Amino acid sequence: MAYQCSMRIQPLKMKDLKKVQTHNKREFIEKHVDADRSHLNRSFAGTGDLESDMQSVIDRYGMNDKRSTNVACEMILTAHHEWFEQGTQKEQEKRLREWVERNVRWLRKKYGDALVSCDLHLDEKAPHLHVVIAAKATYTKRFRHGEKKVTRIAYNKVFGDTAAVISKARKENNSELTKTGRLQSEYAEAMNPLGLERGTYNAFAVHQKTSEWRAIADVDPAAGRPKPFRPNPKPDVGILGKKEIEQWADREVAKAHQYVKSTLAYAVQKEAEGKKGKVYEKNSKAATRVISELRDNIRVLESEVKLLKDLLSKEQIGTLRKIPVERVAQSCNYTGVINPKKHRNAIDFLMDTENMQYNDAIVYLNDIFSSEEAQDTIRQFYADAGDSAAKTDLEGAVREQAKNGIRLSHHEHAISQEIERQLIALDADEYHVTLTKEGSAGKSGDCIDEGECSYSNDELLDPKVVRMLNVKNHKNGYNVFVTAHSRMHDYVIIDNMTAETKRAMERDGYTFAVVSEAYSNSLQGVLKITDEGLSAQKSQAFSRMLNEEHVDLNVGTLLHLAGFQNMSQKPHGQNGKHIFVTLKEYTGRICNYAKQKLKEVFSQYLKMDQA
Incomplete structure (x- = not known):
């Protein structure tokens, strides 16, 4: 057909x-x-x-x-x-x-x-x-x-x-x-x-018009019936504390209210249709019975929410409110004017510039500043034990937030979009995210490994993961790297390219799937090749060949994840700031020329080994 x-x-x-x-x-x-x-x-x-x-x-x-x-x-x-x-x-x-x-x-x-x-x-x-x-x-x-x-x-x-x-x-x-x-x-x-x-x-x-088409399309007879309300199970208090319970109760109350409203409308509709002989009267009676039961559930939930909110310490909220507005603006990458009349405190600033609700602003401040300026606040998403602590389990950090809805700031949303463009171009099955910190205790070259975690495409774009990586990058000073793994493709990462070097490689026939700027005037590119089963030995051989053709090129294994700051020991941006890793190209193209060169290199080294 x-x-x-x-x-x-x-x-x-x-x-x-x-x-x-x-x-x-x-x-x-x-x-x-x-x-x-x-x-x-x-x-x-x-x-x-x-x-x-x-x-x-x-x-x-x-x-x-x-x-x-x-x-x-x-x-x-x-x-x-x-x-x-x-x-x-x-x-x-x-x-x-x-x-x-x-x-x-x-x-x-x-x-x-x-x-x-x-x-x-x-x-x-x-x-x-x-x-x-x-x-x-x-x-x-x-x-x-x-x-x-x-x-x-x-x-x-x-x-x-x-x-x-x-x-x-x-x-x-x-x-x-x-x-x-x-x-x-x-x-x-x-x-x-x-x-x-x-x-x-x-x-x-x-x-x-869509409305005209739907008016004459076949309609499901049960389309107007609200879906049954099934509350999520009450979470254990655990290390997350009472804030977790409060958020759960808030969500369930809102869902229950919405279900009561829609079910009531459904009951009224069915009663009206019943009078005209369109439906049996028992349908409207059943809906009314459900409403009565739900209202009892709502009263229980609302009483628990009130109790939990009364237990919150005013001093804890006050601590968050006193965080310097300039620091909050920096965490959001906000470059506008701070108005002392409108932005009287950290919470007001987020509600105005980021369009956050009051509760969203509190959660955001606690996430970003929990261990620095808001000690003993409502709850903590991360256990901040310092640089000397054992490796953090990134998957555990995500699991701790799994039941929490997160409202991203504008800056975090921009990070998410940049990550998405990079992932679409790479088109891998799985991504390993690695966090590293350079120059520990003032010694250049030292590297503290914060751990590695594997994500699917959707998991890496989850708002909870974006928030967690932003905290690690912005607050704790970790570089965020990604390694793509695919059954269909191999990836060769080219470091230390200048714009002229890139143009020269393209003239030779190389096509880049991704090009990003991780340092000032220095590019990082990815050659995407149909699966050749690249080993470390083959990558080194390919690296030597590229260095013979183009000076000062390296084939690396770690690719900067786009959207985050390059937290190397010395800032590379203007005004002494760390620059953000930005995408220059994200075409996702396959490099057939690199595949051809790889075969030539492999055959050459194979002959040398046999000799």
Whole structure:
């Protein structure tokens, strides 16, 4: 069966961007969305603030016509869900990965910096991409005394057509006479290697609103019935203390309240339908009985929450509140102005600049400053025993936080996005994270190993892990390294590259999957090679070959995890600050040239050994 690819194009005004972001980032979960799968969604472009990203493009290029209101278009790219569901689980995963990579590659090549955002949704029936493209156009502008080429935001020059063109397309029933029709054909051609075809060339086709489609679609008769409320088991107090119990109770009370509200609405609906003969009366009576039982449960939970909150020491909260605002701003990588009137204390600062709730701010301060300025606070996520302590079990640190929801700061969210880009490009099965500290007791070269822990892709992107690594990096001064392990690929890490060295290697034929800047004017690159079973001996041989071709190159085993600071003994950034490891490229490309050179090197050393 032949399956078709789909591209829907919708013009966007600046006022539409907030609504688009709300949907794309799941700031509001709609009924058709499977919230249990929302953590699988991914972002391939943009900072997460759509309005700000779009305004940056407008500020860079300017508007063609101040009266124009359309500034961008939203594309929804997908295919029939049955196409994604063919074959075994492994085949489905491979098909989805290839489809995403081909889409993202096509978008980046065609639109460059006009690609404002690109979000993959895997929590609906069919995987699909929501893409926002700025209407950036380069064209010749004529003036009174001449002409010149300019680049402006001009929607009609990129995506729009005149009424005459649209009329002709409908008259001849040929959508390819329009810009959007030709764009759909171009997209279908890019997807053709995957076995997807273009849809019909119908110039009369009109997009049907989602609400209209759902109104006529088959409806599950039990769709309106709330899911049963099942409280999570009460956690043991253990080393986490009473704060853990309080957070558990808060969550369960909120869930119970929501269930009572939805069940009550369901009961009222069924009672109304029962009067019209649509349902049996016993359904509404059963719902009312459940509500009564839930209200009893809520009263018990609320009384426990009140008791726990009364036990909290005001002095403990006061200690957190007195942490210097400047230190808190540094932990968030905040570079704005600190307003003494608004930012009177550490908690107020986080609530204003990071949009945190009161409880989130307290948890954040306790996590970041628990052993330095907030001794004996509400609870501790980490046992801070100092540098001379035994190796910390990173998995244990994660398990201690496993039942706690964490609200990341803006800085931590940016770290998470940088990690995600790096992991997508590496495309490994497992990642080993290593924490090391250099220059112990003032001796350069000493290394304190904080332990190594293995993570899957999703585990490494878990907010709890991002917070834990940020604490270790920012507060305790550990470097964060990652080693990728894959059944499909080998990874060769190239250290100490200058920009000129990188260009020379690329001229020779090397292509990098990832390039990051870990030191000032020094790059670290990753060559991704289809599995060659690289051993330490083979890596050393390859390293010697590279050094013969390019001076001062090293093949390493540890790759800096993007987003964190390089905490080497001497700061490398401006103003004496440690620089952040930033990605310069993250194409994920396979380096076939390196594979060829490896075979040459191995055969050469094999002949030497035999001689």
